[in-house]
Amino acid sequence: MDFFNVISVDEARKRINETFMRLKLGTEEIGILDALDRIAAENTVSGIDVPGFNRSIVDGYAIKSQNSHGASETLPSFLNLIGETIMGENTNLTILDGEAVYVPTGGIVPEGADAVIMIEHVEQLGDNLIALYKPVAYKENMLFQGDDVGEGEVILEKGKKIRPQDIGVLAAIGMATLKVYKKPRFFILSTGDEIIDLHEPLDKGKIRDINGYALYALIKKLGGDVVRRVIVKDDFEKLKCELSQALDSADIIIISGGSSVGTKDYTYELMNTLTGQGVFIHGLSIKPGKPTLVGEAHGKPVFGLPGHPVSSIIVFKAIVEYFIKNKMEIKEDIIKTKAILDFNIHSSPGQETYQMVSLVEKDGHLHAVPVLGKSGMITLLSNSNGYIVMKAHEEGLYQGEEREVYFI
Amino acid sequence: MDFFNVISVDEARKRINETFMRLKLGTEEIGILDALDRIAAENTVSGIDVPGFNRSIVDGYAIKSQNSHGASETLPSFLNLIGETIMGENTNLTILDGEAVYVPTGGIVPEGADAVIMIEHVEQLGDNLIALYKPVAYKENMLFQGDDVGEGEVILEKGKKIRPQDIGVLAAIGMATLKVYKKPRFFILSTGDEIIDLHEPLDKGKIRDINGYALYALIKKLGGDVVRRVIVKDDFEKLKCELSQALDSADIIIISGGSSVGTKDYTYELMNTLTGQGVFIHGLSIKPGKPTLVGEAHGKPVFGLPGHPVSSIIVFKAIVEYFIKNKMEIKEDIIKTKAILDFNIHSSPGQETYQMVSLVEKDGHLHAVPVLGKSGMITLLSNSNGYIVMKAHEEGLYQGEEREVYFI
Numbered sequence: 001m002d003f004f005n006v007i008s009v010d011e012a013r014k015r016i017n018e019t020f021m022r023l024k025l026g027t028e029e030i031g032i033l034d035a036l037d038r039i040a041a042e043n044t045v046s047g048i049d050v051p052g053f054n055r056s057i058v059d060g061y062a063i064k065s066q067n068s069h070g071a072s073e074t075l076p077s078f079l080n081l082i083g084e085t086i087m088g089e090n091t092n093l094t095i096l097d098g099e100a101v102y103v104p105t106g107g108i109v110p111e112g113a114d115a116v117i118m119i120e121h122v123e124q125l126g127d128n129l130i131a132l133y134k135p136v137a138y139k140e141n142m143l144f145q146g147d148d149v150g151e152g153e154v155i156l157e158k159g160k161k162i163r164p165q166d167i168g169v170l171a172a173i174g175m176a177t178l179k180v181y182k183k184p185r186f187f188i189l190s191t192g193d194e195i196i197d198l199h200e201p202l203d204k205g206k207i208r209d210i211n212g213y214a215l216y217a218l219i220k221k222l223g224g225d226v227v228r229r230v231i232v233k234d235d236f237e238k239l240k241c242e243l244s245q246a247l248d249s250a251d252i253i254i255i256s257g258g259s260s261v262g263t264k265d266y267t268y269e270l271m272n273t274l275t276g277q278g279v280f281i282h283g284l285s286i287k288p289g290k291p292t293l294v295g296e297a298h299g300k301p302v303f304g305l306p307g308h309p310v311s312s313i314i315v316f317k318a319i320v321e322y323f324i325k326n327k328m329e330i331k332e333d334i335i336k337t338k339a340i341l342d343f344n345i346h347s348s349p350g351q352e353t354y355q356m357v358s359l360v361e362k363d364g365h366l367h368a369v370p371v372l373g374k375s376g377m378i379t380l381l382s383n384s385n386g387y388i389v390m391k392a393h394e395e396g397l398y399q400g401e402e403r404e405v406y407f408i
Numbered sequence: 409m410d411f412f413n414v415i416s417v418d419e420a421r422k423r424i425n426e427t428f429m430r431l432k433l434g435t436e437e438i439g440i441l442d443a444l445d446r447i448a449a450e451n452t453v454s455g456i457d458v459p460g461f462n463r464s465i466v467d468g469y470a471i472k473s474q475n476s477h478g479a480s481e482t483l484p485s486f487l488n489l490i491g492e493t494i495m496g497e498n499t500n501l502t503i504l505d506g507e508a509v510y511v512p513t514g515g516i517v518p519e520g521a522d523a524v525i526m527i528e529h530v531e532q533l534g535d536n537l538i539a540l541y542k543p544v545a546y547k548e549n550m551l552f553q554g555d556d557v558g559e560g561e562v563i564l565e566k567g568k569k570i571r572p573q574d575i576g577v578l579a580a581i582g583m584a585t586l587k588v589y590k591k592p593r594f595f596i597l598s599t600g601d602e603i604i605d606l607h608e609p610l611d612k613g614k615i616r617d618i619n620g621y622a623l624y625a626l627i628k629k630l631g632g633d634v635v636r637r638v639i640v641k642d643d644f645e646k647l648k649c650e651l652s653q654a655l656d657s658a659d660i661i662i663i664s665g666g667s668s669v670g671t672k673d674y675t676y677e678l679m680n681t682l683t684g685q686g687v688f689i690h691g692l693s694i695k696p697g698k699p700t701l702v703g704e705a706h707g708k709p710v711f712g713l714p715g716h717p718v719s720s721i722i723v724f725k726a727i728v729e730y731f732i733k734n735k736m737e738i739k740e741d742i743i744k745t746k747a748i749l750d751f752n753i754h755s756s757p758g759q760e761t762y763q764m765v766s767l768v769e770k771d772g773h774l775h776a777v778p779v780l781g782k783s784g785m786i787t788l789l790s791n792s793n794g795y796i797v798m799k800a801h802e803e804g805l806y807q808g809e810e811r812e813v814y815f816i
Contacts, residue, residue, distance in 0.1 A: 032606075033624055033625070035625075036628050036629060037629075048610065050615075050616075050786075051615060051784075052610060052612060052615070053613060055615070055784070057716065057782055057783070057784040086601075086613075087600065087601040087602050087642065088601035088603075088613050088614055089601075090611065090612040090613045091613070105715060106600060106615065106715060107613070108612070108613050143784055143785065147785065148781075148784070148785040148786060149787055155787070156790075163625070163816075164622050164623075164624075164626040164628075164721070165622055165792075165816065166790050167621050167622055167625040168618045168619070168621055168625075168717055168786045168789065169618075169786050169787060170621070171616050171617060171618050171621035172615075172616050172618045172786050174606055174610060175606075176606040192495065192496070192514060193496035194495050194496035194514050198579065198584040199584065202456065202460060202582060203498065204498040204516070205493075205497050205498045205499070205516050207458075207459060207460070207463070207580075208579050208581075208582055210577075210580045213440060213575050213576055213578070213579035214572050214573055214575055214576030215572075216441055217441070217443075217444045217572035217575040217576075218572040220444050220572075221444060221445075221572055234495070307513060308465065309576055313572070313573065313576075337744075338745070338746065338773075338774065365746075366746065373556075374465055374551060375465070376459075376465040376551050376556070377551065377555065377556040378458075378556060378557075378573065378576045378577050378580050379557055379563070379577060381573035381576065382563070382564075382571075382573040382576065384573075408573065
């Protein structure tokens with residue numbers, strides 16, 4: 001059996017994308033206050049100019065800037081004050097040479113004016129006369145109509161993860177709702193006769209469902225929903241029953257621990273009895289994470305992740321997260337930094353190696369310190385901030401090198 | 409009036425912390441599946457060892473490692489196979505010199521054994537005889553009881569923002585719930601006669617409530633809840649009424665746009681009519697963000713943020729976020745990276761300057777490119793990934809310098 005006919009991470013990503021090319025995650029329309037961290041499913045184009053009028057950004061006097069040129073403390077310029085802009089109201093005032101209009105912060109700068117001089121640099125000498133003690137430049141202290149956002153401008157691109165400032169821009173252009181990708185629905189099956197849930201007694205030989213919980217949270221973090229998390233004993237019929245329920249209710253199925261060569265591993269066998277292509281990836285050249293299965297059943301992806309916590313999470317990030325980001329056309333987040341290696345990493349020829357690290361600041365530089373442990377240990381992950389990826393062709397990394405660290 | 413008696417950001421943080429020293433945000437007990445991104449309100453100590461038994465991390469044979477020393481392809485070691493461990497079940501087998509027990513991945517390594525040799529390096533020659541073709545080291549391919557987490561060990565520190573891997577560790581030690589800080593409740597009042605909400609008509613002179621929406625999302629991102637977001641016209645009585653409601657229902661009150669010197673700004677006056685210290689910070693030496701007010705009413709903090717979107721968000725991050733993180737004793741997240749400046753920043757003597765940047769990778773290095781615009785523009789923020797902080801005493805930053813960029 002070609003059980004561990006391993007392929008590279010890149011090759012696996014490619015095959016998965018090809019296999020599920022036609023799978024759609026769907027979109028939905030939501031209110032912008034619910035849009036934080038969701039993924040935009042289309043470009044958003046502004047239908048208006050922001051601001052919608054020439055707008056002052058200070059309390060001051062709207063003028064023609066050339067009328068202030070040469071003004072100084074000793075030789076002020078004098079202008080006729082012809083009125084004021086009322087906050088939030090339209091105005092039909094127009095400024096001519098030698099004229100000024102009082103404008104509050106955010107108020108309309110009347111036609112004819114091309115700058116605002118701050119109130120601090122002006123003295124009001126009478127009802128209709130002001131003295132300017134400083135020059136202002138063209139466009140100083142104001143925004144012209146459309147300076148912030150122009151009508152027809154794309155203000156949010158498809159695939160963008162929505163940040164607070166994006167919600168600010170959506171509000172600015174008056175968008176109350178927007179189209180985002182639906183949260184992909186996951187179903188997590190944790191397999192293994194030794195796996196128990198939190199409420200069960202911890203008899204000797206048993207272990208809590210670490211991966212089910214960690215994966216649940218990773219899925220939430222990635223922007224997915226978990227329709228069900230369930231522990232299944234190593235029993236062909238029980239696994240079949242749960243998998244069938246999973247295929248009915250979720251978009252993506254995760255089988256945790258169902259991929260090692262143990263005698264009771266039915267995952268492989270089971271998947272090949274279902275409608276579809278069955279298992280098409282039987283192992284990854286990745287360390288840790290080799291015993292990974294990927295299959296297709298009823299048109300849906302089934303990921304068989306290794307049972308060791310570190311392997312499970314690394315493969316989730318390398319393969320599942322990549323798949324979702326690709327499906328949602330997510331633009332790269334900045335999720336990495338550069339750090340100086342505090343250690344050598346030996347190469348594992350032909351394997352992509354993921355080394356857990358913790359980031360420490362020393363002498364103003366960020367250093368990556370290895371977190372050591374076995375892939376069966378969850379604390380190897382909880383003690384890390386990130387990981388370094390060494391590609392299969394690399395011959396090793398040396399202490400003192402600068403390297404990208406991906407946050408975890 | 410000492411309306412703009414500005415103080416430094418550090419001084420403001422100190423005064424705010426002192427003023428609200430006795431303010432408590434409260435804690436609550438929640439299920440670990442709901443704990444992602446919440447803040448731990450106490451240290452969590454493990455009551456058990458993980459694993460709770462010596463555990464194999466491969467499919468193989470538990471042995472005394474010394475029995476494998478010297479084994480090779482040409483000169484295997486022979487051991488007596490005395491039984492097997494059943495997955496998830498206890499065993500009373502004990503291994504003596506020259507003996508082996510079959511153990512599946514995750515199974516108990518019987519007493520007396522100190523290593524597991526992988527099934528790939530062993531040949532079963534009969535019911536009770538195996539040949540080892542490779543030596544294994546002490547502890548190889550297994551975890552000893554407590555190797556991952558020891559009983560009495562702190563596995564999650566107070567103030568930690570909970571990540572997926574932390575939830576994995578909590579599951580590992582059998583914690584179904586944990587104590588986290590309650591989400592601080594915010595009340596957002598957006599003031600200004602020109603401010604309208606999304607459903608209102610955009611008459612000339614009006615502008616949408618950009619800040620209310622952006623702050624709402626920032627608060628969510630920070631882990632808070634917004635009990636209400638409301639737009640209030642510049643009217644003393646209306647503002648008083650909403651502020652009174654805010655003080656009844658929220659922990660922290662944000663007044664957006666209520667802090668400039670405009671004629672209709674009643675914030676200052678109003679806050680000094682309420683029970684409490686009133687306004688105690690009248691301006692920050694920060695660019696942008698100078699017109700910031702901070703006050704105390706009924707024991708609660710009231711932050712009067714500038715009306716310009718960039719100023720508003722910068723002050724929120726510099727002051728409000730800092731306050732919340734301090735209250736929850738949040739351990740520093742890694743929310744920054746280093747990048748090479750692509751430009752000079754001029755100093756503003758005596759002011760802390762926040763320069764928006766976008767991060768771009770060039771020739772394998774991260775560069776910070778300035779995003780230029782006026783603080784009244786929301787796109788100045790939405791086009792940025794982060795910002796650089798230049799301290800008040802710094803004389804300027806030069807192109808080519810490496811500098812910390814805080815993600816936004």
